Amino acid sequence: MGTNTVNSGEQIDRQSRILEAALDLLSRHGISGVSMRAVAREAGVALGLVNYYYDDKTSLIRAALHRVDEQDLQLVARDPSLTPDEQLRKALRRVAGAELLTTRYLSLRLHLWALAQADEGYAEINAAAFDRYLDGVAALVSNAKPELSWEECRERAADIVVIQNGMWLTSLLGVDNASIQRSIARTEEIAFLPSRGSSSGDAALREL
């Protein structure tokens, strides 16, 4: 698979084009705008081909979900070229970066959340991805502040993700950029706060 010598340089890999078209339509018009015909049209492909690569419409949407989840996970991926502190700070700041704060991505995320809320099957995929993302944030925190218990890292990660989700959502509603910047600073405060071991923490002992 992959011997297209001179295919005018753009007609390659129609399966990806179909998935990309589905993502585009979903972000622009919501799930009701994603019909097999519309996807085919957007991808410049015959209707039958969409069902050739994706058995169901469900499969197509699942593939879209997986794709976005994968992208989300990369936000908290390890980067050995940076110190733990820098890694964490970079990850926290990237959620308001130009790559992510585009209407396309935000809208896509929103529609996928709505979809997951309406459909049991998508919900499981989404919840699993959310957990992996949360774990990723917690791991970054743990690396940057090894004196914290894992439980407290998860707590901080949960608090950070609440704010991040809020930023993503509120960006779509047109809140000013200054508020986003303040919110990012807030996530950094949470992440780098000195250990205290709030309620169920055995990490407080270690500090003495």
Next chain:
Amino acid sequence: MGTNTVNSGEQIDRQSRILEAALDLLSRHGISGVSMRAVAREAGVALGLVNYYYDDKTSLIRAALHRVDEQDLQLVARDPSLTPDEQLRKALRRVAGAELLTTRYLSLRLHLWALAQADEGYAEINAAAFDRYLDGVAALVSNAKPELSWEECRERAADIVVIQNGMWLTSLLGVDNASIQRSIARTEEIAFLPSRGSSSGDAALREL
């Protein structure tokens, strides 16, 4: 309009029943689950009656949007029986109250956001309601802390709303309740913080 003597006590006001059915379906199955026939079935009413009370499917959805927006606005409504401090604190805590933290409301809000993102017409309604809500929060802050400039109140309101939206959204994904409580405490901190006049604030001068 309104002379139903003994109508078995439940068949009254079919228009509201239709709207309620639409809200229910929207929260449970998303926009694709809201068909005129499904709404009619859910409301126990003939198909034609839905189009009798609501010209369009669009009108029906618009009515649903307005209804939820109205409910949101009441969260930040004035309550003369409380001191400004209590009013603000109560409003901030109510977003995690049992009435609101139900799947039905959260899911509804999510689907309406998604709808507004996909459709220009709904977007305007939603943006206007969002602005009114933000103004409401800012007004509560201003009442509780009259020494703040109106601009700084809006700033704080914006920051608070980011976290609130995050709480609502993250609740749907199943984050633990403890994180919600910490996030609420965070909104209270923001609201009651002593004046400092961060960047564009002329309120900082007043503190000396």
Next chain:
DNA sequence: GAAAGCATTGAACACTCGTTCAACTTCAAT
């Protein structure tokens, strides 16, 4: 009791939807 107005019904229309499938093209392997 007749007339009138609102409420309510379900059949009917034109349309879009997801899915299937037989036909056709492309192209590497023989």
Next chain:
DNA sequence: ATTGAAGTTGAACGAGTGTTCAATGCTTTC
């Protein structure tokens, strides 16, 4: 050159969609 598998097409089917509308039920008013 022939075969066979993979890729690609668009017509076709049945189910579901939003909307329209003539017909009916139910009250109130004259």
